Every structure is written in C-alpha cells, then in structure tokens.
Amino acid sequence: MAFFTVNKVAIKGIAAAVPSQIESNWDYDLLTDSEKKLLVKTTGVEERRRAPIGTTTSDLCFVAAQKLMSDLNWQPEEVSALVFVSQSSDYYLPATAIILQDRLGLSKSCLAFDIGLGCSGYVYGLSVLSSILSATGLKKALLMVGDVSTATCSYEDKSTYPLFGDAGTVTALEFSEAAKPMTFNLQSDGSGFEAIIIPHGGIRNRASRASFDKKEIDKGIVRADYNLALNGLEVFNFSIREVPQALKNFMEDTQSNTEDYDYFLMHQANKLMNETIRKKVKFEEAKVPYSMKKFGNTSSASIPLTLVTELREELQSKSLNLLMTGFGVGLSWGVSSIELDCIACPELIEL
Helix, strand or coil, X not given: CEEEEECCEEEEEEEEEECCCEEEHHHCCCCXXXXXXXXXXHHCCCEEEXXXXXXXXXXXXXXXXXXXXXXXXXXXXXXXEEEEECCCCCXXXXXXXXXXXXXXXXXXXXXXXXXXXXXXXXXXXXXXXXHHHHHHCCCEEEEEEEEEHHHHCCCCECCCCCCECEEEEEEEEEECCCCCCEEEEEEECHXXXXXXXXXXXXXXXCCCHHHHCCEEEECCEEECCCCCEECHHHHHHHHHHHHHHHHHHXXXXXXXXXXXXXXXXXXXXXXXXXXXXXXXXXXCHHHCCCCHHHHCECHHHHHHHHHHHHHHHHHHHCEXXXXXXXXXCCCEEEEEEEEEECCECCCCEEC
C-alpha cells in the first residue's frame, strides 16, 4: 500500500475550462425514450461538453492556467514545475507539458513532464507534484489535468458515447512552511487493464487501416479498435469492491471518520456506482457533490471540475477539509485528504 504524507505544500487555486458545445443525452438518437430515461437515471449524465476537432486538452488547460495565474498574480518566470496529467495528449511525442511550458511563457529552467493516467490522475498527479515541491523547495508549480475523451468514443457505441465529456483543469501549488499536510494512498491492478482500453494506436497494436474498421460488438455497440472500449460491468464491480475498502483503510490509517471532512469528492464515473460507494462508506448525501449531470465523466478532470462548478464560493471564502478518490482506467485508484483555505477559484471558463 503506497500510503504517505506530503508536508509544506499548499494548494493556492483551482481553475477549469470546458468546451462551449453542449450535447444532451435526451437528443442521442440511438436510444429510445425509455432507454434515455434509464440511462440518465443510472448514470446521472444528462449533458456533456464536446470539444470540436482541433481543440485539445492542453488548449483547455492553457486558458484555465492563464486565468488562474492572473488571479493569483503569478508571473510566468516564478513557476518552477509543470505536470500535465492526461490520456489525450497533443502528440504521440513530444510531451504536452513541455509545449505548455512554452505557450505559457514559463522559464526554460522549469521542469515539465507528462503523466499518462485517466480516472485516478488528479490524485496521482497531486501526489507527484506536491512531493517534488516538498522535497526540493521549489516554490510554485502548476498541475494541469484533463482529457478530451469524446475524440475516441464511437457515436454508435451506447456504452461509451453518452457517458464522456471533455474538460481541462489547473491546480496551483506553492511551497509553504505553514501548509497543512496532504495524505495519499495510491493503488493499482494491471490485471484489469483491458476493462477500459483503446486497443489500437500504441506500439503494442500499431494503427493501420483495419484499426478504423467498425465492428458490431453487440446490439447498439458499434466501434473500431481505435475507439474507446469499456467493460462497464467489470469496472462497476472493481469500483464497488476496491474503492470503499481503500477509503475505509485510509480513514483507519489517518484516524479520521466521515465527520472530519466537509466534503467527499469522487471521480465522476456514474451516479449508480458513486452512490453505491457513498453508501458503503456512510457519507451523507449533502457532503458528496456531483458535476456529472451537466458534464458527464470527464476522466482525470472530474474531481477539480466538480470543485470549481459545485463548491466555488465555499472554496474562496472558507477552509475546507476534503477527502478525494479517483478510480478507473488502469485499473488504478487513489485516495487523498487535503485542506484548502480560501483559495483562488475563477468561474468556469468556456472555450
């Protein structure tokens, strides 16, 4: 169990950006009216944001970073580290973080690298970047997290297309002697890697003409090997088995309970799955905010997007003790506790 605490690093702000294009699941014409009602009831997803062709995750993160740095009055030369967490990078290579370093006008002395994670990516990314600041004494850093998942979903696949939306976020971190500790527990199980996968396009199965040939997998599920494939039942069973236990272990190890946290933030997978987890760990409904109704499953961006859209006023005006968990593709999952104290949190940006 990768359980550890990071000291002397504070979160100073969080910002998020989404595409302006809204798609409603009530308009998804591959489902009957009764199927639409069942989909919305079980997944909780009514609307999603879809990035147009040519708009990338880094574009969304870039505008969010510009706004957040302006609100914090951070100068580009002050930022010493930039980490980009995504599974929808700009290019096969180079790393998107390095492109963002240049676009934002950051110093050439700024370290920058990518982390290729999805659903658990915010918790993992926060652990990595905060650890770097704590260990080195570097002063300021940007954690840029998001995905344009709709680019890989087949419109004819009702098991994926109505679920996923696009978003990019940025979290500003600063070295601070007075910062409250962040605690993490990170886990993984690669035996389930095929549960959420894009089979073709990497080195294992290189893209070819056949990669784009659509096949009927089941009724209402038509996709190519270059599209996202999701085994919903396997992911559901994994999530309700591993995540509640990880949360219970985390609270035992930190000698905390549900009453110690102002809010419990989950990766926005789907409503039925998340509610099952919530009930297993006995968090009251009022402490568990959701953004999936308007934005769907935004992969690695879902936790910071939920913070911005659902808790913005409180984040700016209060000290909040938060418990967070990200879980999914990999299979990978993580739990973290953080304290946010009157941070900068701009309104949601539409691009």
